Amino acid sequence: MVVGDFALELDTVVIGAGPGGYVAAIRAAQMGQKVAIIEKEYIGGVCLNVGCIPSKALISAGHKYQEAMHSAIFGVTADNVSLDFSKTQEWKNNQVVAKLTGGVEFLLKKNKVEIIRGEAFFVDENTLRVIDGDHAQTYSFNHAIVATGSRPIEIKGFKFGGRxxxxxxxxxxxxxxxxxxxxxxxxxxxxxxxxxxxxxxxxxxxxxxxxxxxxxxxxxxxxxxxxxxxxxxxxxxxxxxxxxxxxxxxxxxxxxxxxxxxxxxxxxxxxxxGRRPNTDDLGLEILGVEMTDRGLVKVDNQGRTNVKSIFAIGDIVPGAALAHKASYEAKIAAEAIAGEPVAVDYRAMPAVAFTDPELATVGMTEKEAKEAGLNVKASKFSLGGNGRALSLNQTEGFVRLVTTKEDNVIVGGQVAGISASDIIAEIGLAVEAGMNAEDIALTIHSHPSLSEAVMDTAELALGMPIHM
Missing domain, CATH: 3.50.50.60 (FAD/NAD(P)-binding domain)
Structure with a gap:
């Protein structure tokens, strides 16, 4: 690379190193492309640094604190339980966030992705400039994947600062x-x-x-x-x-x-x-990239904008602002650039809330399925009938499967309760693969396990429940 108006051409340049950007860069490199990734702040993006991952660390710390104080039901009591929040934050920052972000940077380098620090601005559909302090450099590229994420919305009367x-x-x-x-x-x-x-x-x-x-x-x-x-x-x-x-x-x-x-x-x-897409100050308007009224980038089913060389993924395109959605779209875009016949399919896109208890959903709800014209039924199994949930003293919640009445095809499911974020994956696989309730019921699940509740729900959907 050289400073000035001329630069060695890249096959693909990725703007933003969050869960969308870094995945896109690695997959593009795996597809044989010469790749650079541009990041002005965090390797790993908001999610790994100040979002999904650190929030789950604080959630886990809260659970540990509560367990230490309230485990008498197990015959376990502890005197003088205390919380040193500075150590909690130190663990979150150094043992969780730093390890993950360091791991991402290692993976980028391992896959020979060049990391460029600074802020990117498009000059035209095949050229951009990166500004890092007083230093500016020009790069040319064949394709660009924009993965700049989003930022918190500031509302009237609540200007951020201080308390x-x-x-x-x-x-x-x-x-x-x-x-x-x-x-x-x-x-x-x-x-x-x-x-x-x-x-x-x-x-x-x-x-x-x-x-x-x-x-x-x-x-x-x-x-x-x-x-x-x-x-x-x-x-x-x-x-x-x-x-x-x-x-x-x-x-x-x-x-x-x-x-x-x-x-x-x-x-x-x-x-x-809510969050606002980071699509301003990139120069997308110079290229004539089509946007929605909300500032989101319009893309096709491969993540391509109306400007052939420019792709966009993640929080800056329509749809749910989810890290795993961004990573999924990243792979599609990178593979599309490589000429693969790929397209997005969101029917098995999970959504999770790491609350107490956890909530998770994938595919269609019963209401959504009926609105789509499907003849479905919902089958709901309580975690109170699950041995593992009982042994964990975590019986609040349920598993629900939404299946077609004629052939029991699983079109969606919801889980509320302990480890819902993990249990939902089996239902997501079933939706993605077009499986029916019998496929789940005939799959031998380990005992005792929380996942048995999915099997029990499938048997309920078939009209042959054992544990109800």
Missing amino acids: IIDSTGGLSLTEVPKKLVIVGGGVIGAELGGAYANLGAEVTILEGSPQILPTFEKDMVKLVEKEFDNKGIKVVTKAMAKEAVDNGDNVTVTYEVDGKEEKVEADYVMVTV
């Missing part, structure tokens, strides 16, 4: 707040609200919709609401957040419910009302 924080700030607190207000009861707000409640905070969640976790079915969310109530988490739905005032040593949040204005004081207010 008014976004999810990144919420993961970086140096102390567990005595009181925490969360604006937005979606997946991020519910997960971090539960985590900080487990760590000892008094949590209030303000949600504008009629229920928290609005993308999940009501009977699943009710389990989380029940557990939130047990933890002392106050949930206010149909609430309109109006203003936050940073008082220096605390923050006052004003919100409105049913036309009545309310105020609540806390140590911090965390705003988790």
Whole structure:
């Protein structure tokens, strides 16, 4: 590479090194392309550094703290249980985040992907410039994959700074707040609200919709609401957040419910009302790349934009903002560039909330299947009938399969309960492969295991349940 207007041509350049970008770069390199990846901040992106991974670390720490204090049912008691949150954060940062991000950088180098630090701007459909401080360099390419992710939305009256924080700030607190207000009861707000409640905070969640976790079915969310109530988490739905005032040593949040204005004081207010795609300041408009009204990039079923050489994946394209969706689209785009006959298929795209209990869904719900014109039924098996769940003292929840009535084909499923995030994978495989309930029922599941609940649900769908 040379500084100036001329540069050695790359086969593929990837902008952004998150779960979409780094996967795209590695797969493109595996397909024989000469690849460079451009990253201005985090190798591993938001997910590995200030999102999915560190949030799960804090969730795990909260669970350990609660188990240490409340395991008398097992005959286990501990005196003087304490929490050193600085050590929790040190473990999260050094033993979890640093190891994962370091591993990603190693994998990029192992696959001979050149890592370029800086901010990318398109000059034309085959040229871009990278600015890193005072240094600028020009690169030419045959194809570019844009994977720049998203950032938290800042709402009116809640300007980030001081005690008014976004999810990144919420993961970086140096102390567990005595009181925490969360604006937005979606997946991020519910997960971090539960985590900080487990760590000892008094949590209030303000949600504008009629229920928290609005993308999940009501009977699943009710389990989380029940557990939130047990933890002392106050949930206010149909609430309109109006203003936050940073008082220096605390923050006052004003919100409105049913036309009545309310105020609540806390140590911090965390705003988790959604994320905005990072599609500005890239020069995409110079290229004439078509965008939606929300600033998302329009793409075809291979991730290609209307500009033939430019692809886009992840949070900046339509669809759910999920790390695993970005990684999936990354492989499709890289393989499409290599000439492979591939296309996205989202029918088995899982979604998970790492709440207490965990919630997971894949494929279609019963309502969605019926709206699509399918003749289906839903079969629901309680974890109270599962031996492993009983032995873990974690019987709240269920497994549900949505199957066609005529041939029992599995078109979707939901899991609420312990390890739902793992159990959902078997149902996802069934949906992806077009399997029916008999395929699951005839698969021998280890005993005792939580996955047996999927087998039991399949037998229920066939009308021959054993454990009901």
